[in-house]
Amino acid sequence: MSVTKSHHYDVVVLGGGTAGELCARELAAAGREVALVENRLIGGESPFFASVPSKSLLHAARRGETWETAIARRDELTCELDDAPATARLEESGVTVLRGYGRIARAGVVEVDGAAYGYADLVVATGSEPVVPEVEGLADAPVWTSDEALTVPDLPRRLVVLGGGRVGCELAQVYGAFGSQVTLVESAPALLAEEAPFTGELLADALRRMGVDVRTGAAPAKVERSDPGLRLWLSDGSLLDADRVLVATGRRPRTRGVGLAAVGVTTGPGEPLRIDETCRLHGRDGLWAAGDVTGMKTAHAAAYQARVVAANVLGKRRTADYRALPRTLFTTPSVYAVGVSPRRAENEGMDLLSAGYDLAATVRGRVEDAGPGRVELYADRSTGKLVGAAAVGPYAEEWMGEIALAIRAEVPLSVLTDVAHAFPTYGEAVEAPLRELADRL
Numbered sequence: 001m002s003v004t005k006s007h008h009y010d011v012v013v014l015g016g017g018t019a020g021e022l023c024a025r026e027l028a029a030a031g032r033e034v035a036l037v038e039n040r041l042i043g044g045e046s047p048f049f050a051s052v053p054s055k056s057l058l059h060a061a062r063r064g065e066t067w068e069t070a071i072a073r074r075d076e077l078t079c080e081l082d083d084a085p086a087t088a089r090l091e092e093s094g095v096t097v098l099r100g101y102g103r104i105a106r107a108g109v110v111e112v113d114g115a116a117y118g119y120a121d122l123v124v125a126t127g128s129e130p131v132v133p134e135v136e137g138l139a140d141a142p143v144w145t146s147d148e149a150l151t152v153p154d155l156p157r158r159l160v161v162l163g164g165g166r167v168g169c170e171l172a173q174v175y176g177a178f179g180s181q182v183t184l185v186e187s188a189p190a191l192l193a194e195e196a197p198f199t200g201e202l203l204a205d206a207l208r209r210m211g212v213d214v215r216t217g218a219a220p221a222k223v224e225r226s227d228p229g230l231r232l233w234l235s236d237g238s239l240l241d242a243d244r245v246l247v248a249t250g251r252r253p254r255t256r257g258v259g260l261a262a263v264g265v266t267t268g269p270g271e272p273l274r275i276d277e278t279c280r281l282h283g284r285d286g287l288w289a290a291g292d293v294t295g296m297k298t299a300h301a302a303a304y305q306a307r308v309v310a311a312n313v314l315g316k317r318r319t320a321d322y323r324a325l326p327r328t329l330f331t332t333p334s335v336y337a338v339g340v341s342p343r344r345a346e347n348e349g350m351d352l353l354s355a356g357y358d359l360a361a362t363v364r365g366r367v368e369d370a371g372p373g374r375v376e377l378y379a380d381r382s383t384g385k386l387v388g389a390a391a392v393g394p395y396a397e398e399w400m401g402e403i404a405l406a407i408r409a410e411v412p413l414s415v416l417t418d419v420a421h422a423f424p425t426y427g428e429a430v431e432a433p434l435r436e437l438a439d440r441l
């Protein structure tokens with residue numbers, strides 16, 4: 001179809017999720033004429049299908065609410081999947097919203113459902129999509145991804161969750177807490193295999209204690225419909241009967257169909273877009289990318305990059321620093337990790353010094369009978385700096401924030417050991433390992 005150029009914008013943003021929406025908003029606030037192209041909901045995954053509904057259900061589970069109350073609150077928080085308020089706020093901030101599927105037609109031109117729009121700068125923020133593993137029969141089975149698991153009102157009697165990463169563990173806890181009989185199947189030998197081993201071990205124990213059947217080192221080999229529900233054969237030879245399968249085996253950057261080849265950007269299927277430290281795409285002028293499409297995995301990372309892109313489009317050179325982006329699970333107990341993990345240090349040949357502390361040894365942990373929990377801190381022996389940390393415990397994502405700051409700001413251990421924490425708090429748990437690291441370095 002031949003297209004005509006309808007308008008020229010300073011900036012066109014492809015994708016209105018966390019990254020795209022924030023970037024568009026910042027650029028419009030700075031006086032740029034900005035259009036944002038979105039083919040689903042303004043706000044993207046996080047407020048409607050991901051962070052917000054999952055955190056709402058986890059919170060309801062902690063409070064012991066009924067499933068009906070929990071999903072009513074979830075649906076209220078996700079505005080019943082109505083993005084009209086978010087769209088109105090974005091338009092009020094000066095951004096033009098173009099509804100439809102955006103594709104780069106050629107350098108300087110984006111096509112949206114037959115109409116063409118010019119741009120000086122283009123920001124690709126098209127997010128990611130779930131990966132469904134190729135397993136015999138899986139495509140014909142009643143399968144959910146997190147999208148369905150976080151929007152439908154059903155509470156399956158028997159649920160098999162494939163994948164023990166962040167989505168799988170959070171949703172296994174949600175459905176297990178509300179009464180589904182949940183089996184969590186993870187192909188790696190442990191949950192959260194990329195993180196410090198104690199995190200996956202404590203999380204698996206917590207899930208098992210609440211009745212989730214956690215199977216590690218096993219993957220689905222074959223799926224068949226049965227009456228009622230379906231039957232799964234696992235690679236270890238065991239058999240599972242279920243009413244529903246939730247696939248949570250990862251996500252891949254959404255790069256197909258965006259027309260990147262038209263501007264000379266080639267990328268393999270499932271590969272993230274390559275950006276430099278300023279979030280410039282493939283080193284090309286006027287082309288930028290932010291969020292999951294670049295291989296990021298969290299909303300806060302998407303927002304961080306969006307700000308970096310906006311600053312650079314506005315001509316203020318800003319580089320991204322990824323050393324202290326938190327990785328969290330909002331389960332009970334929470335899991336928090338930041339910076340270098342023991343696994344990564346091993347892969348990179350980094351000489352890591354570690355020190356840990358059990359939360360049960362803190363007064364707060366005893367007062368609240370918090371159950372098993374732990375903090376580990378990691379320093380690079382060659383530089384003497386704190387480079388990573390992991391924690392499992394109540395609201396670890398809140399009280400470990402100071403460690404992210406310490407890593408990012410390279411705060412010396414001599415200063416960190418001189419900080420007093422309020423008594424009695426979980427935050428006190430970092431004091432002993434900090435002192436130990438300082439003594440041993």
Ligand SMILES: Cc1cc2nc3c(=O)[nH]c(=O)nc-3n(C[C@H](O)[C@H](O)[C@H](O)COP(=O)(O)OP(=O)(O)OC[C@H]3O[C@@H](n4cnc5c(N)ncnc54)[C@H](O)[C@@H]3O)c2cc1C
Nearest residue numbers: 015017018019039044045050051102127291292297298299
């Ligand atoms: C179940 C779940 C729970 C999560 N929980 C958390 C959490 O607690 N904390 C956290 O930090 N992160 C969490 N995440 C991750 C977080 O949701 C993502 O990192 C975040 O949404 C990424 O934002 P984004 O802007 O890169 O992409 P998205 O939010 O995916 O937005 C991309 C948008 O682009 C649109 N789009 C794509 N292609 C086109 C096109 N060609 N034309 C027009 N529009 C297009 C899509 O429709 C979409 O709206 C969770 C993820 C999942 C799946």
Ligand SMILES: NC(=O)c1ccc[n+]([C@@H]2O[C@H](COP(=O)([O-])OP(=O)(O)OC[C@H]3O[C@@H](n4cnc5c(N)ncnc54)[C@H](O)[C@@H]3O)[C@@H](O)[C@H]2O)c1
Nearest residue numbers: 133163164165166167168186187219248249250297328329
């Ligand atoms: N709290 C948070 O910040 C949060 C919460 C949920 C999701 N997310 C993000 O959403 C994205 C998607 O999460 P996810 O959990 O789907 O992906 P993930 O990559 O974190 O985990 C996928 C897991 O599935 C396993 N797996 C892969 N193939 C398998 C198979 N065939 N059978 C069994 N197991 C298999 C992998 O070993 C891995 O442990 C991630 O980027 C994650 O960071 C973030």
